[in-house]
Structure formats: structure tokens, C-alpha cells
Amino acid sequence: MMEKVAVVHYGEIGIKGKNREFFERKLIEAIKRATGMRVRRKYGRIEVEYREGLESRMAKIPGIRYFGVGFKTELNLESIKKAALSVLPESFKTFKVDTSRSNKNFPMNSVEVNRKVGAFIVEKTGKKVDLTNPDVTVWIEICEKEAYVYSKRYEGIGGLPVGVAGKVVALISGGIDSPVAAFMAMKRGCEVVAVHFFNQTMHSPKVREKIRMLAEKLAEYQGKIKLYMVPFKEVQFEIINRVPPKLRMVVYRRSMMRMANLIAEKEGCKAVVTGDSLSQVASQTLDNINVIYSASKLAVLPPLIGMDKEEIVAIAKRIETYEISILPYEDCCSFMVAQHPETRAKIEDVVKYEGFEELERKAVEESEILEVGS
Template sequence: MNRVFLCHYSEIGLKKGNRNYFERILEANMRKSLQRYLPEEKFSIKKDHKRFLVYFTEDVKIDLVKSALERVFGLVNFSPVTTVSLEMSEIETIALKLMEKRPEKTFAVRTKRAEKSFPLTSQDINVQVGARIAEKTGKKVDLTRPEITCHIEIMRDKALIFVERFPGPGGLPVSASGKVLTLLSGGFDSPVAAYLMLKRGGKSAFIHFHSYPYTNKFSQEKVIELARILNQYQFNSKLFMVPFAETQEEIVFNCPDKLRVILYRRFMMRIAEALAKKEGYKAIVTGEALGQVASQTLENMGAIEQVITLPVLRPLVGLDKAEIISMARRIGTYEISVKPHDDACTRFMPRKPETRAKLHEVLKAEEGLDVEGMVQKALEKMELVEI
């Protein structure tokens, strides 16, 4: 005997002409996520009128299904359902059985008809099924704030009935918007930025800049842990580890103290863009939020991204720190990010960093540097970690 989960998407339904494209990616991602928890012979997926039905064998644990589906971007919610015929007597009987098991005292019945040729309207079904439940259980109808809702969806050849609804992460399916490269540090911000890009359909590879041997390897270990958490929302992630200490030393010895942070960031951007163009990533993603630290002013952001031509995406730009930390807790990166570590930039931080950079001063500071050679050297020493 099979059990069934009904999976709804939301935003994809607005895509009209492109909906099939998004649906194909969503179905593939659902399959990949489920395969992490279950053998493929234990489940099957069927698209049915702007919904997905996932069939499982009887021995599959519900918690495994939840763990898989709650990490699939594009799904807005999913529910374990009972499938019945389109006979009203059977719909009433199964709805009653489901509600009899529930302790809640007030309820509502909500019906959606994907099959508009069904002889009863949604309201007719609500009234008829609700009356049977109220009569047999003693529960009170409350259409404003019910403690529990019995959902009925009328399909072409069956009805789906359910009382539980689990939230999905929403957004667009990962890969639907293309590939991006995210600058990933061990802090709070960049993992949240990566998560938000995943939610908008951007499959992300990660690049991390470290200052080993001036710092220990803990920052690298943290980033690998963070990438593994983010990989739960996508599949087969790449993490590029770039030794950055030599680049920082060149800047410290040859450039004005106050411009160090901006110059570090400009070189990170150059290195990231060179990698992105080679690997086919269409944008660079950072965890910058406007005004949060010295390098994150409009002037400095402009001076930093002036060195590259790819789009620079900043999902956190309008968020404050409390909002970012709250999201980090929710997605599971907080406990790793909160651990102390030496950051690639802070190791060589100036006493008073520039907060309103003038581009002509920045360009003059770089005149004595072998920019192309420094970028190439960092890329040659870069290591790839497959997640």
C-alpha cells in the first residue's frame, strides 16, 4: 500500500509560459532531495494539475519525508493526504475519520476544485462534509479562527483529504535562475546571503579567502561546515579555498594603511570574477549589508565592485544585524557562525579604515602592485573542496 504527500508550489504558478521549465527543475530537485533519505524504489513523483503527488511505500517514516521536502526551494507547503474516489459518501467518511482522531474543539472545512466539472461547488462540499463532522464529533464550526482545518482537493479522478500542512521554504527551485559564486566567510552574513540566493533559484558555488598560516585552520573548517548546511538546499556544491595571506602582505607593504580593507575586497572580487568566468557563474554574491561595517558604505561598495564586470548581488543590503542573525538561527548556520575565528581581513586590519573611499586614491594605491600576477598566483594555489 502507498502513502501520498501532496506538494504545492506558489510562485511558479505565476510563470505562465515558463511554468513547465520551473516544474521540471522542481521535480528533479524533489527527487534528488528524497534520494538522500530514501532508496528510489521507495517513492515516485507525479505532477497533477499544478501540484505534485509523492507516493511512498508503507514502511517509509514520515519524518524522513518531511526532512527531504522541507529543504526543497519552490515548495510552499506539503501534506500527507488520503486519496479517495469522487463519491461524496466516501469523501465524508474519510474526512470524518481524520477529524475524529483530532483533539481540537473547533474546525473548518476548506475545499479546492482543480476539476471544475465536479457537480458540487466548493461551498456545497464544505457545508455537507462540515455538517457530518459536527454531527458525529460534537466539534464546533469556526470559519474565522478554527483550531484545525479539514482540506479537500477535488482532482480529475480522485479527491485528496488532509488535516496537516507542513511549510516548505518557498521561492524558486535551485538552478532555475542559473549559477552564482558566493563569497563565503565564517560569519553570520554570507551564509544567510547564500541561502537567500538559493531561494531565488541561484545554484551557488562558494569561495573562501583565508590567511593561513597567519591564522589557524579553524576558519576553513567552519566554512566547510557552513557549506555542508547550505548544501542541504542544493546538490553537489563546490567550495573554493583561496590562500590570501600573500596578497594581504603585498597590500600592507605597498599601500596606504587606511585603504587596506578596500584593496583586500577589490582583490577578492578580481579573483572571484576570474574563477566565475572560467566556471560559468553569472554573478558574484556577497554578504554585505549597507552601513554595517566600515567597508560597507555606498562609496566603498562602489570602489570595490568597480574592478569587475559581472553583476554583484547583495541579498542582505537592506537588512539589519538582528534580522540576519534571526535568519541564521532559522536556517541552521548560527551555531557554527557564532564560534570565534580569525577572518582573512581582520588579520591585517588598519587602525582606522577608510569609510568614504575616493576611487582615484584607490587606483593610485594599486599602481605599484602586480595586480594580474597577484590574482593569477592566488588562483594557482586555490584548492577545491567537493561538498
């Protein structure tokens, strides 16, 4: 019996005590959804029936630390040797065998298995062992009733399965930062509801298409994603009518916070995620962040707060949102703000211009709600 499988390891879940079963169930659901294959929990790992192309989908599932693709075999040295030969690539010069053994009843320890299987590969292929820098590593995992043997090992994105931490609203602007922030929240177990505010007259269909593309990319990590497109032209015009240009930016971001809270209430979300990073732009001074975030009843989580632009860009490239984010688009709000917005806003100077909750509620009610992803 030799069955082609992927064997999944999930670091952090292992140490979560009584929540472990819940986390494993969520991870199994996510793998099933992403691959459509049979998935089983086994020996502190997850075994996935193999199909072509499964690797790229699995590499995007939060909660997976790494996974191997190879064979499941019967638990005896002969079967393991046979599997080891069959996972070798066509051309290589050097190799090593790396065995781990969770079944302590197996008659050989890991070092002995390394030696026996290594000697067998040398005998059959004439290749050399190199323990420090081999071209190929053959991993062998000896479990209760079976062994897994593979030479292809893929890094996952780590973190926790989507959904174990609850739901959040993530504000997605169309820039580089906010999709990265949404991804970071997913990676820590949040199910994300994406929200974008746009001006229904000024914004071309291209903007909507771009936001949809970003949501689709994020859906690859989460399964499906709900996207709220909130038309907030009326709110914007009210802000222009009432608020001096210098303060408009802080006021519209507070308004976005209130609308995000309304959506969170509808969707059962427990926090608002933004792409703010400290001091990157004028809106992101500590004074302004205090004033903006205080418009939210729910906690506001800015996962990028301590990151440099280069670090954010590197993640955006890795998760493949970068190429979409740099497509040209009309920014929602730059037309309405002063060239040098206030950087030290004070709450008492701002609230006196506010009071458009009715328009905010209407904008949220008129949102287009899309289910994106497969």
C-alpha cells in the first residue's frame, strides 16, 4: 500500500490546550474547502488525499506551518525504503535522510532508520550522502500505524486557521497597506468582512473592479469573503459643506469608523482592522489616530502599526496583492482635503462639525454586498 498524500504540520495549534480540537476542526474545514479532497486528522498531523496542483492552494491556508507531499506507507522498513526510492527526483547528486519518530514502539530509532534507508538509496542509485548541504532531503515520519515519506516540503504561512478568533471588519482602501492588514488579521485567525467606501459619481467602474480583485486575492486565504461597497458621496458632500479643509481628513476617517461599526453590528464582527502604520502619512500621527479611533465603539486593530513601508511592501508582494494595489485608481478622498491636513487634531475641535449619522446609516443601507471567492 502506497498512497500519495500531503501531510500537514500546524505549529501553534499544537500548544493551545483544550482549544486544540476546535482549531484542528477549523483547519480541516479550510483545507477541505481549498482543495476539495479527503482530509483526515492523524497523529497530530493532517493527512490530505493528493491531487495535482494542491500545493499552491495549501500554501495559502493560514494555520499551516509546513507540509510535505509524498507517500503514506505501511509501517515496516521494506515499505519505507520503497517509498523513499520513489520520492527521489530524477536528477540530483547528494541527499540525506531525516527521520522523526512519534511511535516509540517502532523497532528502530530515527538514527538507525536514517542509516538503513540512506544505505539502501546509495546501493540503488549510487548517489552520495551529504548531511550538511544535500540536493535532496528524504523526510520520514514514523507514526502509530503508518509512515509518511516525502522529499518535497513546502512552507506554509503559519498563524491560526481563519475563524478561530472571530470576525472583524477590515477597511480596504485600494492602496498597498490595507490588504496587507486584512491578511495579517486572517493569519491570526480572524474571518474578515471587507469594506470599501467610494464616491458613486466620481469613481469609475475601474475602482470597483480593483477592489473586487483585491477581495478575490484575499479570498484565496480565507475561502469566501464578503465585500461591502459603501457609496458615501452624500456623506462626503456634507463634510465638504460643514468642515474646514484642514480637518476634513480626520472627520471622514471618523465617519468611516462609525459606518464600519454599523456593518460590524450587522455581521457580528468584534473589531475594525485598518491599514494604518504610525507616522507614514498625515492621518497617522498619534494625535490623529486617537481622534479617529475614538469614533469606533469596537476595538480598532492596526496590524501594520510598527512596520516600515518596505516590510509592508514585501508582504504585499508575497501575498500577491501588490500588483493589484499599484494599478492606477482614483483615491476616495484626496479631492476633499487640504494639501496640509491637520496633524494634531483635537477631539473638541472635530466633534462640533459632526452629526451626520443619518447619512452614514443610509450609505451603509445602500451598500452593494458581494460574496467574492470560490
